[in-house]
Amino acid sequence: MKKLSAIVLSLGLLANTVTANPARWQGEWPDTDFAKTSINDWSEIISGGPPKDGIPALDAPDFSAASAETRIAPREPVITVEIDGAKPRAYPIRYLTWHEIVNDTVNGRPIAVTFCPLCNSALVFDRRVAGKVLRFGVSGKLRHSDMVMYDRETQSWWQQAEGRAIVGALTGTELKHLPSWLESWADFTARHPDGLVMEEPSYNRDYGRNPYRGYDSSTKPFLYDGAQPPHGIAPLERVVRVGDRAWRLNRLAEEGEVREAGVTITWRAGQASALDAGQIGKGRDVGSIRVRDNAGRDVPHDVMFAFAFDAFWPNGTWMLGR
Template identity: 50%
Template sequence: MKPASRLNLFAVAILLAVPATASAESARSLQKEFPRLEVTKSAINLRELQSGGVPRDGIPAILDPQFLPVSEVTGLGDDEPVIFLSGTCGAYAFPYRILIWHEIVQHDQCGLPVAVTYCPLCNTSMVFDRRVGGTVLSFGTSGRLRHSDLVMYDHQTETLWQQFTGEAIVGSHVGKTLAPVPARIESWRRFREEFADGRVLIPPSWGRSAYGRTPYEGYDSAPTPFLYQGRMPRGIDPMARVVRVGTRAWSLTWLRKNSPVETADGLRLEWREGQNSALDRAAISRGKDIGNVRVTRGDVDVAFSVDFAFAYRAFYPEGELVK
């Protein structure tokens, strides 16, 4: 059995429901599902949008997150990945075992309204400031993909937003970009050791998902990405991970061999072992070790993501990639 065919649960439903050459989006179909969306304002060709096999909010965002103190959390494997924010109000961790089923979590971090997002198909985790033009937005999943990446929508105007870049791509907010917020992506063990008084996202009471298991078993080893029809990157496997800061990226394999790395403009990139992939084995706690990455400038965290190489090249075809 090929690795790509081992995607299970709702991912299997997606594969069965949507052919590899899924039909492109049309203004009419978008308007039907998003009646307040200004489809005439678009930064892209609508044909670049594809159905991900689920309808609007078919993957439900968490809009009212609940947390428990680190000391009360059980069941998480030591090396399971979490993305977390820290500040004067404390540290908050968002386990991938939950994010992989919901993709968007609305949160208030020390008075800053943020959206914690994760697209499994691109392996992209980003935290965004939800404030746009004096309005605080909230986000849901549109059921659409572009370059295999999550397309979000805001509840206020139904504008469509690209999760990979934070850009508004269709709707009244076209021309605007969500500001990224620095966050760390590390293992549960590293988070709880550094922030013993931190708090951790728990599954919503209405959730019915198999938290702790990935619906994308084997996707790490897939020969090609799902529902991606663009050009593949040269000189690197399309499913290889890269560490992205702005428009620049470094191969995770290269960083692993050369860590720590310091750039001319003051960035420091470090790799340390001990973090499970969320897209490998069925149980996330048994996923292969992809390691922890930290990106700083001086003593300050810098916003970054760890993406699949195909996605980086799709959105930044001229970007600088050290591989």
Template identity: 50%
Template sequence: MPRIDRFAGPIAALALLLVSGMMMARPAHADPIRWSMEGWKTDFEKSSVDLARILSGGPPRDGIPSIDNPVFEFVPGHDDLAPQEPVVGLTIDGDARAYPLRILTWHEIVNDVVGGMPVAVTYCPLCNSAPVFERTVDGRVLEFGTTGKLKDSNLIMYDRQTETWWQQFTGEAIVGEMTGAELTLVPARLQSWAEFSEENPNGRVLVPNNPNMRDYGRNPYRSYDTSRPFLYDGQLPEGIEPMERVVIVPRGDEEPLIVTMQTVSEAGTWQADGLDFVWTAGRASALDTTRIAEGRDVGTVLVTREGSDVPYDVTFAFVAHAFHPGVTIVGQ
């Protein structure tokens, strides 16, 4: 039987059991009555999704705690990260910061202010999705936490101002007062620590508020990205493995562009619809081996338009299909 760290968190523990091939019961579908009994003040009369599709992932609200007062160190002299470790690199108005997945795996949301802009840096391990959003909506700055709920295996966030529930993958408010609102994406790079530190020698890197709170650097989802989707009750895409990595680029009111990571890596550079994709080796998977630093090399993709970064995400094929079922994945 695999060892499950008592600090791993319920979702991580369940995922570890899954990828180890052990049998388990699925969590029951939640419902508004149960949610209200949990203390939610969310307006469940307003929603844009089928509430029966929302599952309890195990932990309660904020059971996976967001980081609301992030602490940083400067890049020079920081020696906790291996060169190949994955980070979310974010630069706004000259303020460059790296958010290591070794920390995001355990907290999933960082509420921060970068270059004067309030942002939410997010990561859903079950979807390998790491979008960054502006936290200001209609002039109000929101602060986000985790609900402990999932839809299509994806983290559902909530804002602490209205207790509206937000889909992490899309940034859309799906249940509550602000249903229908959308968070604005901010360009960010899922890259290696070596790449970020070389590009931003005067930048800063997120460090744990309490280094003893979690076993930072350990991957509680060992072998997940070579297994099967977890807590997913939707259809799987045809003609492609569900856990194959894909690059997805939103295009406003148009359907997003979705291309397999393999297509880009084999080409080295790839162009479509005025977008330039560049792949480089040297970034470890955060969902492979027990220690993130030892994960297999899955590489980095950078997406730009006319030399400027654009918002994009690197996720799994099943996730792209779940949220964009009518869009063809290039290269599948």
């Protein structure tokens, strides 16, 4: 609990478990249609501490040549996005830790690059819905310890781990999940010496510091009181989710490569955990994975904590192997 308290104090947050009762939150969200929702139990949604936009999302960030970047440590994790017709882009977790959402446009495609530290969930979505381009912000709410995003156009709430609207006019709508992956800065620059990296935002933040020091070795997730994962899997153990299937990262590290359920998942050492040491680049090695289909194409996936997979995919399949 000392580690968990340090996390809260470091962020300047208080564990506020006030439920997201529509009547209570209507003043903060006057343009959200709370009559439309897929949530059956409002007590699942709580305040994480910051108010709406208290964690500021980024819009249209600047980029520079990866070859000129000197601040990022070799093992620091970045989210890699490769879109046809554009130079590969790296979105450093050192920035997303403090901002959680980046609204960007790559070769004409509007995307949202997202990271929820409490679930270790790093996902990239297409921001287009029914011909409209959405811009996402951080609501300050959590559900099963996962970030609840919102779009500025309709003020609907979205579950980051699922990419699905759960409250408001767009309830039930799902964003297109785009292929992306977490890898070390060294791996990105080795493969893409001519690639681009997101520039440091102009906010007063201690970028590179991990405000969640020791979190992924805690025994209990922050602001989560749901069921524990099955099969004796620790709540904060990393799993690779592809659709409604999950592979334990520990298994992948042992085997190196797994071919199952129509995908090939490979693991390699060299990426630091973003949720371990005080400085992200000094975190313990958790490795990097790639997920490809039988044709060798990258497959959308997530590397998330086991408790979050179990919470959002309670009927999912655990790929435990032999």
